[in-house]
Amino acid sequence: MSDQDSKPPLIERRRVIKGLAAGSLLPLLGGNLLGCSDSDDTFIDDPGVAASFQHGVASGDALDNSVIIWTRATPAQPGLVRIRWEVATDESFEDVVASGDGTTTDEVDYTAKVDVTGLAAGTAYFYRFIVQDVSSPVGRTRTLPTGAVAATSFAVISCSNYPAGFFNVYREIANSDVDAVLHLGDYIYEYAVDGYASDRAEEFGRLSQPETEILSLSDYRTRYAQYRTDPDLQACHGAHPFYVVWDDHEITNDTWREGAENHQPDTEGDFDERVAVALQAWYEWLPIRPPSTNREVIYRQFQFGDLVDLLMLDTRLIGRDQQLSYAPFTSGGMIDLDAARAAINDSNRQLLGEEQNAWLKDRLTNSSTTWQVLGQQVLVGRYNLPAQILLALDPSNLGDDALAAGVAAVLASVAAKNTPEDQRTPEQQALLDSAIPYNLDAWDGYGFNRDDILTHAASVDARLVTLAGDTHNAWASQLRDTQGNVVGVEFAAPSVTSPGLEGALGADAAALFEAPLVTLIDDLIYTNISDRGWMRVTFTSDATTADWHYVSNIDSTTYTLMENRANSMTVSADDLLLG
Ligand SMILES: [Fe+2]
Structure with missing residues (x-):
């Protein structure tokens, strides 16, 4: 990495945040809600405005002794909302181990976030919020374990587009x-109400709010509030701690630095x-636990005892150079492969940025757990296809x-690949030798x-395991x-609702493409480019297993699990070979 001189300094110093208190989130830090410590007397003298809990509760970023808990209090009228919070070891809150109170206002959209400290490691807790005599739903969360850990499992998901369909995957x-x-x-x-993957939104009762593409703070808040009215998403948050990173659409499509x-x-x-x-x-x-200084730094580490170091990354915003495209390298129906490859592999191009890159290397060097796991947005592996297909x-x-030309190119490429190397025609070999990355928005564009x-x-x-979202499809590859x-x-999760390649190719063509993709992409072991679902990744000291689960449909809340499409891949800790 040698592009320090050509890069602007870190974004927090570069971006000018007009009309906003840059530190407006900081009061959320600390063991007390909003950093306040109102006494019981204050609550009696001034109970604040009444409120209800219409967006559920959530937790996340657990450490071995703390966890973030979250809610939103919808006020009956504008004003100061006084909130109590409780954390207990039992669902009936007879054994409350932590509690506190504070306030929330329109300054933070009536959201409330507490960093609850002093908890025991590897322990399940229940939590709730109370405004006057109204209680929130009860959430369940879990602190990180310490010491010897026999096994741990993550649900891995991405790409939950509200207007595209129902969140059956969150329910699962x-x-x-x-x-x-x-x-x-x-x-x-x-996107706006008639934007991407919104064709059936009206039929589903899931038309985007606001109707316009979201640009202002009010717009983004309204969009989050709409998503969080979804009962399946609320149930998912209430059941498990989340560990989140943003990708592009939390800002806007194909964001870079x-x-x-x-x-x-x-x-x-x-x-x-x-x-x-x-x-x-x-x-x-x-x-998410807000960082104390630069809120654009979301790369962070979570350690699951002696088993897993989970390193959450930002491949989208803080360091990413602009995406390349093949257009400047294409003329007369041909791609200048040498020039395109040279651009893709330019040592000045960055995805993580200098500081995050150094942080990640240091964390990998100093990790003492069995597995080192990257939780991040875009595919890491080499996904190359013959240029003619692209x-x-x-x-x-x-x-x-x-589509017909694409199918012909795929068939010709598969025939070439299945021909023993010493029997291929020069044309067949040239076809295979032309393989280049098909997705320049992924790590493939930052070789x-x-x-x-x-x-x-x-x-x-x-023992590197990379987890990815972004593509809306499932993948497993050697790195x-x-x-x-x-x-x-590498294990990649399908989307919750966003259309996969079947959206572009049609369902029939997509199903036909799966086997050829595994044939043509050298490191690819498994893919599903047609179905919506989630990925469960289970770690033990001997092996990591990814299990993909797919729902039959997202156009109704009535669905089944598709056992015939379920799949499982295991990698042993000894040889890192997928099978
Ligand atoms: Fe997406």
């Missing part, structure tokens, strides 16, 4: 016995101001002719940064260094 996770929920981003989507595909400064204002309000609403509504299947122009991390992980003998050595595995 709510009813599961996982220890943690990792939401890897696209918790909300920014200084802009986004779906942000036009001429008509939508200053990008930094949009980031500022998007992040403010995100911190208000999600159960040229045919241009997502911006997927008519029948393009140098990816290889730097993978090489480092191998050099410190990490290899530039020499081809296996240095880890």
